[in-house]
Amino acid sequence: MGMKAAVALVVGLGASTAYACPVCFSAKDEAQRQAFFDTTIFLTLLPLVLIGGVIYWVARRSRQLDAESGAVTTPAQRVTAVDPESASGSLGRAPGR
Amino acid sequence: MGGTEPEDGETGERRVEATGKILHLSRKMPAARRRQVAPNSVIGILIFVIAELMFFGGLISAHTIVKSSAIAGWPPPGQPRLPASETLINTAALIISGFVLYYARRRYVQSAALARRPLLIAMLLGAFFVIFQGVEWAALLREGLTLTSSTHGGFFYLIIGLHALHAIAALLVLFWAYTRLLRNDLVLSQLVTVEIFWYFVVGLWPILYWRVYL
Numbered sequence: 001m002g003m004k005a006a007v008a009l010v011v012g013l014g015a016s017t018a019y020a021c022p023v024c025f026s027a028k029d030e031a032q033r034q035a036f037f038d039t040t041i042f043l044t045l046l047p048l049v050l051i052g053g054v055i056y057w058v059a060r061r062s063r064q065l066d067a068e069s070g071a072v073t074t075p076a077q078r079v080t081a082v083d084p085e086s087a088s089g090s091l092g093r094a095p096g097r
Numbered sequence: 098m099g100g101t102e103p104e105d106g107e108t109g110e111r112r113v114e115a116t117g118k119i120l121h122l123s124r125k126m127p128a129a130r131r132r133q134v135a136p137n138s139v140i141g142i143l144i145f146v147i148a149e150l151m152f153f154g155g156l157i158s159a160h161t162i163v164k165s166s167a168i169a170g171w172p173p174p175g176q177p178r179l180p181a182s183e184t185l186i187n188t189a190a191l192i193i194s195g196f197v198l199y200y201a202r203r204r205y206v207q208s209a210a211l212a213r214r215p216l217l218i219a220m221l222l223g224a225f226f227v228i229f230q231g232v233e234w235a236a237l238l239r240e241g242l243t244l245t246s247s248t249h250g251g252f253f254y255l256i257i258g259l260h261a262l263h264a265i266a267a268l269l270v271l272f273w274a275y276t277r278l279l280r281n282d283l284v285l286s287q288l289v290t291v292e293i294f295w296y297f298v299v300g301l302w303p304i305l306y307w308r309v310y311l
Contacts, residue, residue, distance in 0.1 A: 035165035039158035
């Protein structure tokens with residue numbers, strides 16, 4: 001146990017810092033550091049905004065089509081009465097058939 | 098209550114027996130909801146535009162980093178300055194072409210024949226932009242700005258050149274749409290697809306102008 005703790009201590013103290021983005025810390029001055037920061041934010045947000053925009057547009061278009069065709073259904077409308085004799089399919093069949 | 102309420106786990110449907118009737122409580126989506134929200138061509142061009150925007154985003158980011166790390170200033174010494182004020186003219190032409198194309202689609206919805214003139218004007222404005230860019234490039238080449246003269250030149254011809262290639266491709270597609278319109282063979286989804294491509298070219302340009310020219 002003591003040996004393991006000693007090894008862990010040596011490894012822990014001997015390890016150097018690992019940066020998530022090594023490039024960002026190689027900036028020579030403030031302008032370059034700011035450029036790294038800005039472009040990181042930009043490239044992170046760009047795909048999220050683009051894909052989010054398309055998803056929003058598709059959802060809005062879908063609602064618009066629903067409204068145009070009057071196909072918006074409420075849960076109450078989805079409850080449909082089926083006569084047991086004429087019903088087909090496993091769910092429509094009366095129990096015991 | 099006396100009624101049984103068996104649950105069918107596989108289909109997600111549930112039936113309720115009451116007063117001699119079986120009630121179906123369907124959790125399935127109604128068939129009417131399974132429809133196309135947009136034509137395939139529109140979805141296709143949107144995916145293409147998103148990919149291209151990411152591509153240009155990478156180029157702009159690289160340009161920003163290189164520009165910020167230029168020790169001797171930007172543009173580098175001995176390299177010509179980009180003609181920002183002259184380029185404002187073709188920037189205006191390109192932006193106006195976007196509005197004219199929007200107007201063309203509005204007219205098309207009323208009558209296909211009404212869209213002919215605005216579509217032609219949008220195309221001519223786009224052609225003016227491309228030709229003006231070509232003239233500008235010729236002048237810059239004479240002044241010594243080439244693809245290999247500096248990182249300034251390399252980025253300029255890469256970013257602005259790729260945008261010009263997209264502008265030429267979009268112009269060709271606009272021309273294709275125009276010829277179909279003349280034959281009364283253009284459908285709305287085709288016009289919208291072309292429109293999105295052109296808006297991409299138009300909308301990207303002010304960002305490139307701001308980052309590269311200013």
